Amino acid sequence: MHADTAVPAMETPRPAVPLRSRLAVIAIAAATFAMVTVESLPVGLLTSIGGGLGVSPGLAGLTVTLPGLLASVSAVVLPVLIRRTDRRLVLLVLLAVMLVATLASGLAPNFAVLLTARFFVGIAIGGFWALAASVAVRLVPEQHIPRATALAFGGATAANVLGAPAATLVGGLTDWRIAFLVVAGLGAFVAAALYALLPQLPATDPIRPRTLAAQLRVPAVRMAVTATFLLVGGHWAAFTFVSPILQQMSGLDERLIGPAQLGFGAAGIAGTFLAGSAAARDPRRVLLGTGVLLTAALALFTVAGQTPVGGVALLLVWGLAFGAVPVGVQTWIFRAAPEAAEAATALNTALFNLAIAVGALAGGLVVDGAGTAGALWTGAALGAVATLAVWAGGRSLTR
Known part of the structure; x- marks a missing residue:
């Protein structure tokens, strides 16, 4: 050698x-x-x-x-x-x-x-x-x-x-x-x-205020945070009152509410993992599917959720859909604003939490006035608007 x-x-x-x-x-x-x-x-x-x-x-x-x-x-x-x-x-x-x-x-x-x-x-x-x-x-x-x-x-x-x-x-x-x-x-x-x-x-x-404001001028970021607000708001308008919904509408015993919600959680984890790889390819398609599934689950609750079995089954579908929302939106944001991911994420966090507040408030007002079925219809309506908004945004907003 x-x-x-x-x-x-x-x-x-x-x-x-x-x-x-x-x-x-x-x-x-x-x-x-x-x-x-x-x-x-x-x-x-x-x-x-x-x-x-x-x-x-x-x-x-x-x-x-x-x-x-x-x-x-x-x-x-x-x-x-x-x-x-x-x-x-x-x-x-x-x-x-x-x-x-x-x-x-x-x-x-x-x-x-x-x-x-x-x-x-x-x-x-x-x-x-x-x-x-x-x-x-x-x-x-x-x-x-x-x-x-x-x-x-x-x-x-x-x-x-x-x-x-x-x-x-x-x-x-x-x-x-x-x-x-x-x-x-x-x-x-x-x-x-x-x-x-x-x-x-x-x-x-x-982070400076102008950095946050600049993210709203990016079409894809603007659409992503809008989807967050509508989907999360719709979810919380109904989910805030999931305990009385399951008890009063589905006839589920109060002692079974905790296990039912754990089932919702397990379905949500499954939705997160299933959406992960799909969102890496096309986050818009993931959010479209999520919006359709979430809207359907909430809307069908007043019809097919009148029994304990039907209520729990729809709760699992609901969890599967909502589990996909955070990973779908966050993937969209990282793709839309890779150079300002921290500012865009802070903005999305703000809209996520605002949606929880507004959704829970809207649901509370509806429940006190129209009962728990009204909260479900409110959530379904917001989910439908989110789905239509993402669909109308077009494929160009995935980049």
């Missing part, structure tokens, strides 16, 4: 992610899960909360509306206000606010105290959710950013489809106050983990 014999170049191995960084990303996902679970926590417990505090189910729905409204504002305002504040400190403070407010919710002696606590929950949720993904990707090498992003958003998705149903099951087996205290305990554990695992995270490029 000659000394000058060429040696094949070896590929540079992908840099490994330190164990502490991996655990920190997992802790962020768990914190997002806890935050979003707290936001939707009252949904399956409205009957119990209303009965325990002496208010109607429609009025009890304000415990979902108020934090959703505050979260939508916090998601765009807080990232601007904190400017160059260390992100680790901001996340820990927001977790502490959520923890204290959730404890206060579980111990609230009356509805006014509960609503005040939920006000602070909303501020914490919006700010944390808007920052979580951008913090997670700073903890790993560039090659691992997609996985870290998916994990951070996965916490929110899992909370939407599993967190609230699990809390409903706990509340149904014990008491609605216990459900709040259990989630507060989860928040305390997650806060301790983040304190131990997160390094200092000085701000890089602070």
Whole structure:
């Protein structure tokens, strides 16, 4: 063998992610899960909360509306206000606010105290959710950013489809106050983990108001956030009152509401995975299919959901459809604004939470005036409008 014999170049191995960084990303996902679970926590417990505090189910729905409204504002305002504040400190403070407010919710002696606590929950949720993904990707090498992003958003998705149903099951087996205290305990554990695992995270490029406003001038981003608002708003107009819907319309025993919602969550997880690969190819088609399926499930509930079996079956279809919404919209946004993904994501987070607030409020007004069937028709109508809007937008908006 000659000394000058060429040696094949070896590929540079992908840099490994330190164990502490991996655990920190997992802790962020768990914190997002806890935050979003707290936001939707009252949904399956409205009957119990209303009965325990002496208010109607429609009025009890304000415990979902108020934090959703505050979260939508916090998601765009807080990232601007904190400017160059260390992100680790901001996340820990927001977790502490959520923890204290959730404890206060579980111990609230009356509805006014509960609503005040939920006000602070909303501020914490919006700010944390808007920052979580951008913090997670700073903890790993560039090659691992997609996985870290998916994990951070996965916490929110899992909370939407599993967190609230699990809390409903706990509340149904014990008491609605216990459900709040259990989630507060989860928040305390997650806060301790983040304190131990997160390094200092000085701000890089602070978000400015003009950066957010500029995203609304991108047609695809504008259509994506519109789809988010309509689909999520339609979902929450009905889902806020899923407990009385299943009990009064389908005749499901109150003790089975928690297991039924866990089934909804499992279907939602399936919808998320099924939509993932499809959205990478064509997010518009995923949202069209989701809109049709969601609209059909809600509209058929008043006809085919009059029995426990029919109600649970439609609830599973409903969960399958809604589970596809976040991944479909987020994929659309990343494709539409790759150079401003953080700002576009903050905007979408704001619209997502605003939709929860507006949808829950609209549903509450309709339920108090026209009963639970009205909430289902309201959700179906918003889902139909979203589907028509995405269809009318055309294929050019997928880029």
